[in-house]
Amino acid sequence: MDEVVGKIVDNKQIIFKGYIEGVPKESDMELRLGNKIKLEAPKGSAAFLVKNLYLSCDPYMRTRMRDFHASYIPPFLPASVVQGFGVFKVIDSDNPNLKPGDIVSGFTGWEEYSLLHDTEQLRKVEADNDIPLSYYIGLLGMPGFTAYAGFYEVCAPKRNERVFVSAASGAVGQLVGQLAKLHGCYVVGSAGSNQKVDLLKNKLGFDEAFNYKEEPDLDAALKKYFPEGIDIYFENVGGSMLDAVLLNMRIHGRIAVCGMVSQTGIGAPDQQGIRNLLSIVPKRVKMQGFLQSDYLHLFGRFVEEVGSLYKEGKITYLEDMNEGLESGPAAFAGLFTGKNVGKQVICVSRA
Numbered sequence: 614m615d616e617v618v619g620k621i622v623d624n625k626q627i628i629f630k631g632y633i634e635g636v637p638k639e640s641d642m643e644l645r646l647g648n649k650i651k652l653e654a655p656k657g658s659a660a661f662l663v664k665n666l667y668l669s670c671d672p673y674m675r676t677r678m679r680d681f682h683a684s685y686i687p688p689f690l691p692a693s694v695v696q697g698f699g700v701f702k703v704i705d706s707d708n709p710n711l712k713p714g715d716i717v718s719g720f721t722g723w724e725e726y727s728l729l730h731d732t733e734q735l736r737k738v739e740a741d742n743d744i745p746l747s748y749y750i751g752l753l754g755m756p757g758f759t760a761y762a763g764f765y766e767v768c769a770p771k772r773n774e775r776v777f778v779s780a781a782s783g784a785v786g787q788l789v790g791q792l793a794k795l796h797g798c799y800v801v802g803s804a805g806s807n808q809k810v811d812l813l814k815n816k817l818g819f820d821e822a823f824n825y826k827e828e829p830d831l832d833a834a835l836k837k838y839f840p841e842g843i844d845i846y847f848e849n850v851g852g853s854m855l856d857a858v859l860l861n862m863r864i865h866g867r868i869a870v871c872g873m874v875s876q877t878g879i880g881a882p883d884q885q886g887i888r889n890l891l892s893i894v895p896k897r898v899k900m901q902g903f904l905q906s907d908y909l910h911l912f913g914r915f916v917e918e919v920g921s922l923y924k925e926g927k928i929t930y931l932e933d934m935n936e937g938l939e940s941g942p943a944a945f946a947g948l949f950t951g952k953n954v955g956k957q958v959i960c961v962s963r964a
């Protein structure tokens with residue numbers, strides 16, 4: 614058994630090679646072999662040594678791949694281990710709040726074992742046989758919480774309203790749509806493949822869904838699904854989709870700007886211009902960007918409510934699980950080509 618405290622073991626790692634331009638590629642990261650780690654939390658360090666089980670691939674990580682220090686999150690250091698959300702098991706601890714065997718979610722390294730200090734959004738995971746551990750970086754982790762906070766706090770939904778979600782089958786979008794359905798809304802999602810459209814309609818309970826890659830005229834597509842207009846747009850993609858949505862918003866509609874993945878890595882001169890912004894004036898549309906981290910006071914309530922909904926079978930969650938730390942770079946790059954079907958997770962170890 615590897616996890617004997619004090620033992621020195623091999624520690625495979627995924628390294629961020631250096632700052633990039635454009636859309637991320639698998640080759641922006643590389644596997645490093647030969648690194649050793651002592652499975653120990655040094656006395657007096659308040660640190661804890663963990664075994665990483667599941668790692669999360671998230672679009673925001675692209676933000677950390679550029680040499681820009683004025684963002685809400687600092688850039689990765691070139692030639693250092695990639696950082697991200699994960700679920701991990703404590704092996705040794707000098708932290709009074711954690712003991713060996715605890716399962717925790719929070720920020721960690723893309724490696725087999727990590728020596729961590731109190732990290733952001735660190736949470737103990739209570740053992741629950743009905744909820745897979747990996748869900749604590751998906752449905753019950755940052756992406757799920759983004760859907761919950763964005764939908765209830767930013768969209769201010771009312772029953773019977775008409776809701777449109779882009780990147781609807783992804784980690785965030787799939788929960789937004791399901792929460793909107795439970796709230797009594799009419800919900801349409803867009804996604805980038807017919808397989809995803811089928812899942813939205815037949816597994817996730819959306820009223821309608823369409824493949825935006827097969828729609829030559831997005832304005833016409835939206836008019837077909839929303840003949841009376843859109844009350845709420847949960848924005849995940851930006852670009853031409855946002856421009857078409859702007860033409861279809863109803864009076865007093867709300868646009869919650871969660872992200873704009875289509876604009877990721879596009880340099881300022883190439884960024885796609887939005888032409889229809891003026892339409893928010895006569896329609897009195899409210900458009901608001903938000904960060905899930907502004908709403909963390911709601912996290913406990915979120916886990917309780919969404920965990921219960923899942924256990925009662927009222928919501929479901931699609932996960933795309935890649936096996937092995939080595940699969941991380943390709944899985945991450947796949948977010949930007951739509952390869953992932955559901956929440957993209959890397960399984961490093963199941964226990």
Ligand code: NAP
Pocket residue numbers: 671672673755756759780781782783784785786803804805806809849850870871872873874875876903904905906948949950951952953954955956957
């Ligand atoms: P995700 O949807 O699971 O994965 C990204 C998806 O984006 C892909 O599967 C792909 O789906 C779509 N996509 C990629 N390139 C695209 C393009 N050029 N045009 C249109 N769609 C494209 O990712 P997620 O974790 O749920 O994140 C969704 C959005 O929420 C992102 O914009 C992310 O940055 C944002 N976010 C914001 C917060 C916050 O606090 N504000 C927190 C978490 C996430 P298709 O096959 O459908 O194209």
